[in-house]
Amino acid sequence: MALRDRVRDVVDGRRFQRMVIAVIVVNAITLGCETSTTLASSYGEVFDALDGAALGLFVLELAARLYAHGPRFFRDPWNCFDFVVVGVALLPAAGPLSVVRALRVLRALRLVAMVPSMRRVVTALVRSIPGLLSLSGLLLLMLYVGSVVAINLFRASGDPRFGDLGATVLTLFQITTGDGWSDVMRDLMATQPFAWIFFLVYLLVGTFTMLNLFIAVVCSAMESESAPVRGDADDRLAEEIRALREEVRALRLEPVGDRG
Amino acid sequence: MALRDRVRDVVDGRRFQRMVIAVIVVNAITLGCETSTTLASSYGEVFDALDGAALGLFVLELAARLYAHGPRFFRDPWNCFDFVVVGVALLPAAGPLSVVRALRVLRALRLVAMVPSMRRVVTALVRSIPGLLSLSGLLLLMLYVGSVVAINLFRASGDPRFGDLGATVLTLFQITTGDGWSDVMRDLMATQPFAWIFFLVYLLVGTFTMLNLFIAVVCSAMESESAPVRGDADDRLAEEIRALREEVRALRLEPVGDRG
């Protein structure tokens, strides 16, 4: 237990954290340099060695923190994130998993967990997600329903953007973001002159829903943030008034004799 | 009446609702699978059978709910929505109404009425519409007036996007959403060098109006949501003060003798 305490002191210490941050940053930079073909051909082995060293250090660090905190380690979602990101890098990067190699740089996101101000920002962001779930569900439903309608209406036009359900969902997502929707519509209108009806309805309903609810959720999050401040002020006033009432009550109950 | 009560208990029960949700989801998935040509060629008849079965179940369900609740059934707008969506599917899907077949999947939107959290979100959305009516009217008026001006100015250029009033309204709607407006303008400026004046004015006035008022309406909706909370706090304070006043008044009216 004494060793564990000592390890925990080291692991939670400022110096250790700074060292980990330094390793993350150096690792992120080498992974960035590796993308340059000229640098990679000259220093490819150096980068690989540095990457391996960084991964080794991360594994050691996580092991130390896991040992120091015991099973409570996994209660903090940030620790779970660290664990997954480092664990993924240990998967064999060959064959069908070669895409994992491209994801090594996700380790740089560990920086978010180490820098308090970024951590706070992301925590606030994650907290706003539950409020967005019914909204996201609604939008997914609209995207699905809209796509099935669209593919039935526009498949006959032969446009590859409405070739199968997957392509149609992607096209409708594109329309929801407003990027190049008029091109898609004009291409369809060459063969189906009433295609604009679908686009108008989908754009109005979809964009309106998304924007309206998005703003509503963000704002309600802010409201709940500012509400305590108002509540505190009200409580302070109520407190003052209650104290005053006590004094008035005391006035009534005091015998006249005590006052003379 | 006893039967009607029993039907109502069944129809409003949790188990029944879950079953309906299951039918909606299965129906939505089969309608989605049907869009795949490979799946449709192999299992087309299965899908048609499932679709028919789902429609039959919906009709039965609506009939049961209609019987259980009587004419009050139509007071709930969600019920009317269910009624229309299912009713539309009973129309003959041949000839000029073949587009109705593409709209069958709208039945999946019944899910919104069945899941309380989604229902709340959509209700909030629908409630914000009356506040948007004068705004929408204003934007429609601007779209119409802008289109008549644009067609008179730009018809001579021979651009099909300003060919007739319908095409012009569509083009101006596209400009309002900001998608590819500069392409439209540059194409026109080749023949009419002063076309930019129209685009600048329309973009500034139109986009400004839309965005400004849109945000205003959304925010005023939120204000009215948070206002009761503030009002409650104020009422609580006012209550405290009134109670205090009562005590002071009592103090004045009490005879001195009672206090000794």
Place this chain on the structure above:
Amino acid sequence: MALRDRVRDVVDGRRFQRMVIAVIVVNAITLGCETSTTLASSYGEVFDALDGAALGLFVLELAARLYAHGPRFFRDPWNCFDFVVVGVALLPAAGPLSVVRALRVLRALRLVAMVPSMRRVVTALVRSIPGLLSLSGLLLLMLYVGSVVAINLFRASGDPRFGDLGATVLTLFQITTGDGWSDVMRDLMATQPFAWIFFLVYLLVGTFTMLNLFIAVVCSAMESESAPVRGDADDRLAEEIRALREEVRALRLEPVGDRG
């Protein structure tokens, strides 16, 4: 004076207003129909006659209102708007002023002045303009400074979008709205590989400024709208407390004898 009062009663009456609205709507529709070449060739003279009649009615209406209200007529900005819009239509529509003919439909905007809910919306919009003046000034300054920098940097590339100062201002306005900015940048980067620096800086500063200040102004407008409500509540509370204080003071000044 008696005649003037009677005219004023008629002119401000509900029936008269409805009639004017009807004329505006009919006029807007005929101006829209006139844009259709097929309709215009068959009924062109009917449309011209209807347009002339509407204009005549508008002139009569304005004259009546001008007579009824006297010089105070011009104190209401909505009246001035009506006056200008109708007055413009009386200009000769031939020669260099032929564009005026295209602007006849602006008369339909009189509808805004006649329908109270639209009038309120536009009034709110116009009221938010003074708060936007310094912002607009800043953006115009940024647009001008950015354009002079851009033309000096990119004129050598021979891109017509940076041909002269006017074209450059237009291109930078396009970039500010975010429409197709990457196309402009990539075209320039073929000859000037560092063009991205300008675009990044301009996009970040320009878009950020615009969005940030825009939201700030809209929201401050809303704040000032909701503030009176809060202020009222506070005033009510302060009033209660003051009344209470009066009673306590009365308590102190009353002689004991009066209480027995």
Place this chain on the structure above:
Amino acid sequence: MALRDRVRDVVDGRRFQRMVIAVIVVNAITLGCETSTTLASSYGEVFDALDGAALGLFVLELAARLYAHGPRFFRDPWNCFDFVVVGVALLPAAGPLSVVRALRVLRALRLVAMVPSMRRVVTALVRSIPGLLSLSGLLLLMLYVGSVVAINLFRASGDPRFGDLGATVLTLFQITTGDGWSDVMRDLMATQPFAWIFFLVYLLVGTFTMLNLFIAVVCSAMESESAPVRGDADDRLAEEIRALREEVRALRLEPVGDRG
């Protein structure tokens, strides 16, 4: 010291400020005119002379203000801005620094420092930056991590937009602004059919983060602006209540004899 005081009176006087504003405006206009090739060929020397004169006046003005205020001059960030903008113009504009010539017009931004309403707007903008730092850091991190992932995934496609890390960062920034992201995706999907996964994830996470936090920061800035108003009202109420309590306390402490 007497001379310094007199200089300060002149320099901070209204007349002097107006003169400086006039010089700035004239200088901005001449720099704009200089961009016109026809004007530059006829009046090029006049423009150069005017530009030189304006620069001379600015140097004199800054020297006078520096003399009048002494080292405190540099405490005002606006003064530092003036100093840098004018100082840059004194750099030799030949050779590799020829781009400096294009930046001369930045002097026109001095107008912001001279016009109080613009100054306030920019001050508010600058004040909102610290709140945006962690957000900007997060977005930069996401841009970097996303780019390294993207270049590893898409380099094989041979698309020049993913040629090296710089181009990839630029492309991902373009996607974040939502301009033409679907074109980039569709081009990639020709060779890599699963490219849409990356785009969907990046768009959802990136745009969501940016928009969500952006609004949050702007709104919190507004909250803090409106909070003092509320606080003042609360303080006023608390003051009233405290005064009332004083009176009640006085009531208790007074001897009965004094009241008779």
